[in-house]
Amino acid sequence: MLDGMKQRPAATMTRPPQAKKALPGQRQTRQRARVYEAIRRARGPLTVPEIHAAVCKTIPRTGIATVYRTVKLLLESEWIKSVTLPSGETRYESADLKHHHHFQCQTCGEVFDIDHCPITVHAGAELPGGYILQDHEITLYGTCPHCR
Amino acid sequence: MLDGMKQRPAATMTRPPQAKKALPGQRQTRQRARVYEAIRRARGPLTVPEIHAAVCKTIPRTGIATVYRTVKLLLESEWIKSVTLPSGETRYESADLKHHHHFQCQTCGEVFDIDHCPITVHAGAELPGGYILQDHEITLYGTCPHCR
DNA sequence: CTAGATGCAAATCGTTTGCCAGTCG
DNA sequence: CGACTGGCAAACGATTTGCATCTAG
Numbered sequence: 385m386l387d388g389m390k391q392r393p394a395a396t397m398t399r400p401p402q403a404k405k406a407l408p409g410q411r412q413t414r415q416r417a418r419v420y421e422a423i424r425r426a427r428g429p430l431t432v433p434e435i436h437a438a439v440c441k442t443i444p445r446t447g448i449a450t451v452y453r454t455v456k457l458l459l460e461s462e463w464i465k466s467v468t469l470p471s472g473e474t475r476y477e478s479a480d481l482k483h484h485h486h487f488q489c490q491t492c493g494e495v496f497d498i499d500h501c502p503i504t505v506h507a508g509a510e511l512p513g514g515y516i517l518q519d520h521e522i523t524l525y526g527t528c529p530h531c532r
Numbered sequence: 533m534l535d536g537m538k539q540r541p542a543a544t545m546t547r548p549p550q551a552k553k554a555l556p557g558q559r560q561t562r563q564r565a566r567v568y569e570a571i572r573r574a575r576g577p578l579t580v581p582e583i584h585a586a587v588c589k590t591i592p593r594t595g596i597a598t599v600y601r602t603v604k605l606l607l608e609s610e611w612i613k614s615v616t617l618p619s620g621e622t623r624y625e626s627a628d629l630k631h632h633h634h635f636q637c638q639t640c641g642e643v644f645d646i647d648h649c650p651i652t653v654h655a656g657a658e659l660p661g662g663y664i665l666q667d668h669e670i671t672l673y674g675t676c677p678h679c680r
Numbered sequence: 681c682t683a684g685a686t687g688c689a690a691a692t693c694g695t696t697t698g699c700c701a702g703t704c705g
Numbered sequence: 706c707g708a709c710t711g712g713c714a715a716a717c718g719a720t721t722t723g724c725a726t727c728t729a730g
Contacts, residue, residue, distance in 0.1 A: 411704055411709060432695085447712045452695060470669045472616045474694095487663050500660050503670070505650040512648050514677035515635050521618045521671045522651070529662035559684060559729055580720085595687045600720060622719095 400463060400480045418442050419454040420463060428495040429467045429475030429486065469495065470523055485521070489528035498524060548611060548628045556605035566590055567602040568611060576643040577615045577623030577634065617643065618671055633669070637676035646672060 422438035423430055430438075436451045455476055458464040467475045469488060475495065487498045502522070509517045556564060570586035571578055578586075584599045603624055606612040615623045617636060623643065635646045650670070657665045 413704075413710065415711070445712075448694095449696075449713080450711055453697095453711085456696090468616060468618045468620045470616045472620065472622055474620060487659070489663075490666065496661075496663070498659060498661070498663065502651050502653045502659075502668075504652055511635070511646060511650075511672070513644075513646070514680070515637075515644070515646065515672070516675045516680065517672055518638065518674035520650075520673065523669045524659070524663070524665055525668065526666035527664045532662070532664065557685080561685065561729075563686075593687070596719095597688080597721075598686055601685085604721095 400478075414443055415439060415446055415450050416454050416457075418446075419451055420458060423458075423464050423476050424478045426477070428497050429477035431473055431475050435476070485524060487524040487526065487528070489531055490525050491527055491531035494528065496528060548626075556602070556609045556611055562591055563587060563594055563598050564602050564605075566594075567599055568606060571606075571612050571624050572626045574625070576645050577625035579621055579623050583624070633672060635672040635674065635676070637679055638673050639675055639679035642676065644676060 418439040419435055422435045426434075432448070432451055432455065435455070436446065436448050439446045439451060455464070459466060459476075462479050464476050465479045467477055467486060469475065469486065471488075477497075481497065482499070483501060484497045484499050485501060487496045488494070489496070502524075503520060505511070505517055507518055511517055556568075566587040567583055570583045574582075580596070580599055580603065583603070584594065584596050587594045587599060603612070607614060607624075610627050612624050613627045615625055615634060617623065617634065619636075625645075629645065630647070631649060632645045632647050633649060635644045636642070637644070650672075651668060653659065653665055655666055659665055
């Protein structure tokens with residue numbers, strides 16, 4: 385599951401540049417480092433159960449509540465961002481990724497990051513009807529290279 | 533809340549052309565007609581509590597479970613579609629609307645349908661990385677005309 | 681009439697919180 | 706040594722289901 389992914393730098397608990405707040409919580413613990421590492425190393429956004437499973441490989445009896453608490457801390461301090469797919473699943477990804485969107489394979493269900501942004505209007509534009517655009521989220525669906 | 537919206541034809545329990553299945557359930561009841569009508573008349577996708585409130589205006593002691601059950605039936609028979617916003621809320625809209633996207637106002641939180649599709653690649657295209665695009669969902673954020 | 685639908689309450693599921701023991705600094 | 710953390714279990718909110726009653730056909 386975690387093999388063959390695009391390798392990102394190994395996660396450290398060093399504050400990433402875009403993080404507005406210094407540290408998630410006051411203490412550096414193994415559990416927190418592993419939660420952040422799992423998110424950082426994935427090639428797409430992860431669900432809480434996926435993060436929990438990854439952390440448990442190293443620290444077996446980690447409670448799911450710890451994962452939820454750590455994810456919340458990481459969100460508040462802006463080390464990670466949440467992504468909700470149209471199916472309703474909430475996933476988390478590193479906040480230091482540049483603008484991108486998500487592609488969910490309709491065959492295997494996995495979610496991948498897509499760097500190419502296929503949108504024509506950007507922040508500040510006025511849409512027909514008088515709506516002022518400030519941001520957008522796109523989810524693409526189709527078939528991933530593995531499933532073709 | 534429901535004033536000033538784009539008026540759509542009053543809901544009937546007549547099978548809409550795109551619905552694959554004939555009728556939602558075997559019996560035509562007042563509750564079902566009101567659920568479908570509420571969804572059909574809105575100018576954007578509705579949440580279950582919003583639908584419930586609308587139905588209760590006409591049929592006071594309607595149970596929320598009935599709304600959930602009816603929504604599920606309408607989804608299965610393809611009279612309506614579900615929409616999940618990136619915030620995680622699930623909403624429902626009529627299935628007979630043409631291709632469109634959603635705009636959520638960051639001030640008032642309401643969701644509006646946007647007919648203009650600001651995307652450049654369409655079904656069948658191959659994205660960098662070998663992903664074959666089949667569908668897409670877009671949520672736009674900004675300020676609605678009322679809140680400007 | 682009678683299968684199918686509703687209303688209500690109990691059951692689930694994912695997520696959050698309270699509490700006490702464990703550990704970082 | 707304390708305050709901050711983590712594990713576990715109870716609490717929660719949204720959705721689903723069981724069941725007795727009601728109603729469309």
